[in-house]
Amino acid sequence: xxxxxxxxxxxxxxxxxxxxxxxxxxxxxxxxxxxxxxxxxxxxxxxxxxxxxxxxxxxxxxxxxxxxxxxxxxxxxxxxxxxxxxxxxxxxxxxxxxxxxxxxxxxxxxxxxxxxxxxxxxxxxxxxxxxxxxxxxxxxxxxxxxxxxxxxxxxxxxxxxxxxxxxxxxxxxxxxxxxxxxxxxxxxxxxxxxxxxxxxxxxxxxxxxxxxxxxxxxxxxxxxxxxxxxxxxxxxxxxxxxxxxxxxxxxxxxxxxxxxxxxxxxxxxxxxxxxxxxxxxxxxxx
Numbered sequence: 001x002x003x004x005x006x007x008x009x010x011x012x013x014x015x016x017x018x019x020x021x022x023x024x025x026x027x028x029x030x031x032x033x034x035x036x037x038x039x040x041x042x043x044x045x046x047x048x049x050x051x052x053x054x055x056x057x058x059x060x061x062x063x064x065x066x067x068x069x070x071x072x073x074x075x076x077x078x079x080x081x082x083x084x085x086x087x088x089x090x091x092x093x094x095x096x097x098x099x100x101x102x103x104x105x106x107x108x109x110x111x112x113x114x115x116x117x118x119x120x121x122x123x124x125x126x127x128x129x130x131x132x133x134x135x136x137x138x139x140x141x142x143x144x145x146x147x148x149x150x151x152x153x154x155x156x157x158x159x160x161x162x163x164x165x166x167x168x169x170x171x172x173x174x175x176x177x178x179x180x181x182x183x184x185x186x187x188x189x190x191x192x193x194x195x196x197x198x199x200x201x202x203x204x205x206x207x208x209x210x211x212x213x214x215x216x217x218x219x220x221x222x223x224x225x226x227x228x229x230x231x232x233x234x235x236x237x238x239x240x241x242x243x244x245x246x247x248x249x250x251x252x253x254x255x256x257x258x259x260x261x262x263x264x265x266x267x268x269x270x271x272x273x274x275x276x277x278x279x280x281x282x283x284x285x286x
Contacts, residue, residue: 030063033074037066101260109256113248121247122240129238129246134191134205139167140198140226141174141181145218149177157227158214164229185229188242198224206233 026040045062046055122129141153156162156170164185171183182197191205199217202208215226232239271277 030067032067032070035070035074037063037070101263104263105256105259109252109259111252111255113251117251118244118247119240121251122243126237129243131232131234131236131238134209134231134233135188135238135242136191136194136209136228136232137185137188137230138194138226138228139170139181139183139185140194140224141170141179142197143174143177143179143223143225145221145223147177147179147223149173149179150223153223153225154216157225162214162227170227188232188239191231194226198226200226209233 024036024038024040026038028036028038029042030037042059042062046058050058141157143149143153147153152173153170156166156173159166167183167185171181174181191209194200198215199219200208200215209228209231213228215224215228217224217226268277
């Protein structure tokens with residue numbers, strides 16, 4: 001299917017060709033009902049470093065799409081009486097305004113967001129960051145059913161005072177016995193991600209996580225040793241570390257909206273003060 005930018009460019013070229021013909025002296029690549037696709041139209045189509053065969057395929061595909069679409073558009077131009085000049089003008093105006101706004105944003109928008117600003121926004125908008133499902137910080141080890149390390153694993157992971165500092169001992173123990181595991185205590189993961197690695201089955205996540213910080217399970221061939229270090233259940237506020245990038249983007253977007261709003265207000269005031277705005281609209285009488 002032809003991409004929208006290509007479709008619009010072809011449609012615009014066809015619509016304007018009758019009133020604003022242009023002369024392109026580069027070689028013609030394809031022609032349809034008198035409309036011509038020139039080599040200059042293909043400039044920038046293939047990026048640097050693209051293999052020759054891939055370049056040929058990209059160009060051939062573009063020419064094929066242009067031919068198909070131009071056949072339809074040329075035929076439509078002769079058989080459809082609707083006037084799209086207004087829509088084309090509005091599209092052009094919209095693109096110009098967007099380009100100008102982007103230019104102003106690139107020049108003036110402050111994208112620096114401090115940690116303090118992030119924390120302040122988080123504190124004032126906690127209801128915007130409610131979890132849709134439970135998340136956990138957890139470590140686990142997976143071992144054969146008859147592993148000789150069973151007793152040591154149970155003793156270490158079952159400590160009532162198990163702490164992050166114990167994870168290094170856990171990882172070393174698992175490594176000595178060739179056992180696989182997960183030891184990143186700083187990463188929040190969805191509870192269902194943990195369930196994908198450990199066969200935990202529960203119909204009440206909230207109650208299960210509240211009651212089970214140390215978990216041992218087994219199936220036909222494996223033992224699973226899990227230590228839940230922290231958890232948040234659905235409808236609780238997501239931890240700040242999970243929302244930091246999102247909040248930064250929100251703050252920058254708010255600044256962008258404010259910047260463009262001020263730009264429009266300033267330009268309106270400038271035009272009004274200079275007498276450049278004239279309207280026949282009558283003011284409402286009180």
